[in-house]
Amino acid sequence: MKFDILSNTLLRQIALILSIFLLGGLLFIHLDSFIPALLGAYTLYILLGGWVKKMEEKWKMSRSVAITIVMLGSFLMFLLPMYFVGQVLFNSHTLALDQYSSFFKAVKGFVEQIEVKYQVNLLDEKSLDKVFSWITQSATQLLNGAVNGVTGIFLSYLILYFMLRERELLDKTLIKIFPLNQENSEQLLGEVNKLVFSNAIGIPVIGIVQGVTGLLIYLILGVPNAVLWFLVTCIVSMIPILGSALAYIPVSILLFANHENVRGMIMLLYGFFVIGSVDNIFRIWLQNKLGDTHPLITLFGVIVGVQLWGFTGLIFGPILFSLFLLLSTYYGREFQGKDENNSSSLM
Structure with missing residues (x-):
């Protein structure tokens, strides 16, 4: 009799789990284009939620007024400039690809001169064309993602409004969603929020600082399309290990190709x-202030994130990768200790 009851309960549980996964998968497939907007809204929620709470508790403002002030202020300070940057990238992405095309032609010409002079075969022409094709495709995907990210800002703000208005309910729901005990769920949510905050602040700030540093030398040396190269430097600087070298090395080679050897050497040494x-000094300072994220985690996260979400993946990719490692850690904390205790008690 007990076996029948357990069987019926187990069957109903399996049927319910399958229904949840089926409906969840169906919703995910048809709403996948809104995931960047949802991630952006939660990132803004982490960055701005404390200000709303402070306005309510310290300055005795109503929640609606505090939310309106915070959202409007953040839009004017951060997102409006991002919108104009997106427009510049959209209008000049063809020029950016032409610049990198010129860079590859210069590299190809230099290699051909070495091959003719020393009678050696250094580089397969087809391999170089494949590399250029891959970079062109990746750059186009990244720039298109930047435009889509700009258009998704407004949807993110709509979601953000309801997150801020139902702040307590959101936090309680997130804690309940985690399949962990109360203590570990609260700690995990705190780690996730810290992770989102450090990536959302640290990655763009590093890109902007290196972009400004590069812009100074671009203007001094009279590099053509200096503002465009500034934006390119800001974007590629968010990619660890390679980073800004993807900008200043092509610029220096283009200068060498134009027989401006002195300026090319200055550009290369300065870069x-x-x-x-x-990059190294500022990244270490940010790690001490906001939290340490290993460069390899950021690198692999960027690779995955760009493929999933384009430009916004530069930020959300490392978060996703770090979250995977974080959940694995909490799994061990939640269940492995219990398994050891159970085994010891049996013995």
Whole structure:
């Protein structure tokens, strides 16, 4: 009799779980284009939620007024400039690809000169064309993602409004969703919020600082399309390990190709010693202030994130990768200890 009851309960549980996964998968498939907007809304919620709470408790403002002020202020300070940057990238992405096309032609010409002079075969022409094709495709995907990210800002703000208005309910719901005990769920939510905050602030700030550092030398050396190269430097600087080298090395090679050897050498040395040093020093400072994220985690996260969400993946990709590792850690904390205790008690 007990076996029949357990069987019926187990069957109903399995049927319910399958229904949840089926409906969840169906919703995910048809709403996948809104995931960047949802992630952006939660990121803004982490960044702005404390200000709303402070206005309510310290300055005795109503929640609606506090939300309106915070959302309007953040839009004017951060997102409106991002909108104009997106427009510049959209209008000049063809020019950016032409610049990199010129860079590859210069590299190809230099290699051909070495091959003719020393009678050696250094580089397969088809391999170089494949590399250029891959970079062109990736750059186009990234720039298109930037435009889509700009258009998704307004949807993110709509979701953000309801998140801020139902702040307590959202936090309780997130804690209940985690399949962990109360203590571990609260700690995990705190770690996730810290992770989102450090990536949302740290990654763009590093890109902007290196972009400004690069813009100074672009203007001094009279590099054509200096503002465009500034934006390119900001974007590629968010990619760890390679980073800003994807900008200043092509610029220096283009200068060499135009027989401006002195300016090309200055650009190369400045990029390696100054821009690279700014990245290392500033990244260490941010890690001490906001939290340490290993460069390899950021690198693999960027690779996955760009493929999933385009431009916004530069930020959300590392968060996704770090969240995977974080959940694995909490799994061990939640269940492995219990398994050891159970086994010891049996013995």
